[in-house]
Amino acid sequence: MDIKRLEHVRILMYSHDTFGLGHLRRCRTIAHAIVEQFKGVNVIIISGSQIAGAFDFRARVDFVKIPSVIKLYNGEYDSIGEYIDLDDILEMRKLIIQRTAEAFQPDIFIVDKEPMGLKGELVPTLEMMRKQKVHTILGLRDVMDAPHLLEKEWAKQDMVQKIERFYNRVWVFGPAHFWNPLEGLDIPESLQEKVHYTGFLDREISLSQTSESHFLPDEYILVTAGGGGDGSVLMEQVLAAREFDSRLDYPMVMVLGPFMKLENRDRIRMRASSLANVTVIDFENRMEILMQNAVAVVGMCGYNTFCEALSFDRKALYVPRTHPRQEQYIRASRARELGLCEMITPEEASIPRTLADSLLRLQKIPKPSKNLAADDLKGLDSVCVEIEKLVGDSAIRPERKKPDEQQVMVFD
Secondary structure: OOOEEEEEEEEEEEEOOOOOOHHHHHHHHHHHHHHHHEEEEEEEEEEOOOOHHHOOOOOOEEEEEOOOEEEOOOOOEEEOOOOOOHHHHHHHHHHHHHHHHHHHOOOEEEEEOOOOOHHHOOHHHHHHHHHOOOEEEEEEEOOOOOHHHHHHHHHOOOHHHHHHHHOOEEEEEOOOOOOOOOOOOOOOHHHHOOEEEOOOOOOOOOOOOOOOOOOOOOOEEEEEOOOOOOOHHHHHHHHHHHHHOOOOOOOEEEEOOOOOOHHHHHHHHHHHOOOOOEEEEOOOOOHHHHHHHEEEEEEOOOHHHHHHHHHOOOEEEEOOOOOOOOHHHHHHHHHHHOOOOEEOOHHHHOOHHHHHHHHHHHHHOOOHHHOOOOOOOOHHHHHHHHHHHHHOOOOOOOOOOOHHHOOOOOOO
């Protein structure tokens, strides 16, 4: 696509980020695609990620860091600071989001996954956007959760009605034939008409991306568990399979992720040190580079890993998480049905012989490109087309105040 100009367009994005890296990385991917496609566009990402500053951002893309909270395994939330009350953190987040939106005055507001934000923190901002006629877009993963679990979660919050009230458009970041993330919900026709399937968000290596010297082999199997918060089990299962079957001697690179506990990290490193051809990396913020040089991928089937494996046409074996959400399991199961990957359950992977056999079969499966439809990986192009439709030639909001007329950010 040719580079176009959308003069003075401002896009605000929201990523709640309580566990892992998926939401921030998806928002960052979309933001970078937009500024690459359109001159004159500026993007700000509001993120709760603890490590947002560890990622590089392109010119005209910046982020506002809001206080971080953590999501516990029981689904509840807690503050990171031992002496900071969760309610105080949530109030700070809500105010920062609202004041950022007031000062930035976006033309488009894109919200990732959580329609009302963490604990409803977006409601005041969405009310303001509605009054100002800002284009509001809800971005959903290809798979949200098992239908019965999502219906139970959203029914308590009257979420479908709120989405219909506050959002002009719903983007699903996957092809329509792959999965319907709203399956099982009572979706009125008026809301269904707002849904647009973009296709998967494709990835590539940009000219600005360079790899640090990790002293990696020329070819390897890449083992990744995203942020790593719950990835240590997969890593140790893979190591157990290597220990069990001496035929598994192909070079392997394991990326632990920034959120893996120190004791798990140390144990994996110690165990890997006794095996040949296993390299362990703590964290890499340019996973596309590692993916490009890999011959195959072993992971949990989070959205970003899945899209990267498809984009670089890498054979993949997934061991998906099944609790507390079934998102990864559904994605991996559906992808296996379509011939895009192989999958085994965590229970099966806990048996070294079973996982070893699956790793050995990995070299024999076809690459995903053999079974991908033509437009399955056109997500970023589709997003940019949608952006251009929304703003058109009269992109800038006529009521936007000049910089010297804007309110000063005051937290009262």
